[in-house]
Amino acid sequence: MLDANIKTQLKAYLERVTQPIEIVASLDDGAKSREMQELLADVAEQSHLITVIERRDDNERKPSFSVGPKGGEARVRFAGLPMGHEFTSLILALLQSAGYPPKVEADVIEQIKALEGEFNFETYISLSCHNCPDVVQALNLLSILNPNIRHTMIDGGVFQEEVEKRQIMAVPTVYLNGQEFGAGRMELGEILAKIDTGAAKRDAAKLSAKDVFDVLVVGGGPAGAAAAIYAARKGIRTGVLAERFGGQVMDTLAIENFISVKETEGPKLAMALEEHVKQYEVDVMNLQRATALVPGDIHEVRLENGGTLKAKTVILATGARWREMNVPGEKEYRGKGVAYCPHCDGPLFKGKRVAVIGGGNSGVEAAIDLAGIVAHVTLLEFADTLRADAVLQKKLASLPNVTVIKSAQTTEVTGAEKVNGLVYKDRVSGEEKRLELEGIFVQIGLLPNTDFLKGTVELTRFGEIIVDAKGQTSVPGVFAAGDCTTVPYKQIIIAMGEGSKASLAAFDHLIRTSVPA
Structure with a gap:
């Protein structure tokens, strides 16, 4: 064995x-x-x-x-x-x-x-x-x-x-x-x-009793980890508030474009990030969700458990989550056939018929992986062409148990206790069609985790935090980095660079504001 x-x-x-x-x-x-x-x-x-x-x-x-x-x-x-x-x-x-x-x-x-x-x-x-x-x-x-x-x-x-x-x-x-x-x-x-x-109440009291941070990083993904390391290296009081350390990286299996590392897995990279952060005097507060930012001379970050943290500067690195289709039946059948992680849940659909929604790299990679497990994969793409890299499209086209439907708008997930199909509209003919299947894997991109910031910092209509070249938001002393911002190309290595930059900008802000007028 x-x-x-x-x-x-x-x-x-x-x-x-x-x-x-x-x-x-x-x-x-x-x-x-x-x-x-x-x-x-x-x-x-x-x-x-x-x-x-x-x-x-x-x-x-x-x-x-x-x-x-x-x-x-x-x-x-x-x-x-x-x-x-x-x-x-x-x-x-x-x-x-x-x-x-x-x-x-x-x-x-x-x-x-x-x-x-x-x-x-x-x-x-x-x-x-x-x-x-x-x-x-x-x-x-x-x-x-x-x-x-x-x-x-x-x-x-x-x-x-x-x-x-x-x-x-x-x-x-x-x-x-x-x-x-x-x-x-x-x-x-x-x-x-x-x-x-009683744990939440005890945690809230402990967190609220903490001294004011020089830099408080909200988010524990690549951008947040990089920001924390750069701040701690300056010798200032640094804290990281994370809903889960590693963020979206924890849901990523194969990583082959992290420069100087030929290949790794998301959980391994997340562990390495956490170990690196803990080499410095950083107060890591994991499994905590921020619910509000209250700007001021001393900024406040309010937490879901009722606690409050205070900081002279804040770096928002809250990342993003899987984008949902927002169609009838999706929420009702989540975990009952609607899934977002093909690596995790794919084996449960062995021998069954599934659909993948999305024709970008994530969607095509998911379809390729699932094709080796399930009976048949139908990939539905809203646009009239796939957006995935050419090498992925070539591999997809070689698989005998994959069907690609373009110009398809998913309009409903159907089921009876669990998923039994989906309805989509042919965007060329306008005709509604139904697919009978047992699983749906949604791979249509990311949505920034910024709901709690509405009305506080300036956001785009997509919910991204608007930042300048230094990561400064519309609120003085509040910076942002990574997938939650307007910076293009949501990649791990870019998020790390942006987190480092925002941290240096926050340090510069601290120096300038500490000098009397």
Whole structure:
């Protein structure tokens, strides 16, 4: 199951195990159970402290296995093989079950241990999903630290009957005590905030008590990270307020145009950005949403949890989100056939018919990727030509299970509990037509995250923050950078440059305004 190179790496990790671990496998006679037997044998081979026990007469999902300390209660379970992106989840579960300390702040560990109540989590994943491991690892850690919490990772590709019964069409999807808890990428702090009802109030009080920042960066994507580093290097008091550190980069799988790095993945780049920021004295306040900006001699940023932060200068780097079609049925069937991440959710549509909306690079790349998984892809483009790069269009045209429809305006998503089709208008003939399908992947560009700024800084009709050559907005002392601004070409490397520039401009503003008139 595991090649020699992976075994060598695994053995090195498992040398950190100092206490006996017991893996209890629930198996049947199927092919997946045989694969699991092979995987667990390879794992146990790398450490004499790991024991594997097989059971066939229990009531657990098959194939699945639990991980826990020998002689103790196992509260972490993997239903399906945790390979691909989830292999790291397995390694961490083994280490943490043996008492290896997690890379989490001490106060967060105490918060987890203090949680009261019974929490039985189930997370449906796909092995190609790059957002799923964060959720799995967070819930596994909760289960290891608190005896009232249990968690099972479930591979939707293996347990397809469950996926169909619960109508799961997006991953990760988390259930708590049998009820849907959430979908999409969630960090440990987000999960804690949802189950620890007093956390928001405590956070608000802590944030409001902070001293005035010289520079407060709102946003933790490439522009925000670059701005924070440039500010901190000037030796001034710097803070970063982020809804999720990494921003849109976290939803990007392949990155091949970041100069000097031939190829990387979004989550890896986001992790590197965060590590670089934390090399400096930057106060990173993650998982916090800004709801208002109140300009003044000292600017105020108000937060969703009721807290307030104060700063002499503010850099807005709030980025953008997936643009929606805004047609009837889209919101109703989001997560029930309407999806925005083909890498994450594509495997759930194996053998089915899907549509991709959008003929730019993102749309054509999505159609190419999905064509290798689903039965058929129909790509719909509003214009009369595709906008994607020529090399992508050539690849798309070579695929036998892809149909391209141009001059098509999607007008409705239809369904009965889940998506069963869409309606589009032929913009040449005016005729309305219907496609029968099970999934729709929306890839029509980005929308700036600036709703909370309306009436405060000058915006374009598209919601972009209007900035000058230095990143200055219409409000003195408030700067902006990245995908939320009027700067053309929304690219990671451009956002970083703009964030750096805005930070230097903010520093220049601080110097000039500190000199008495």
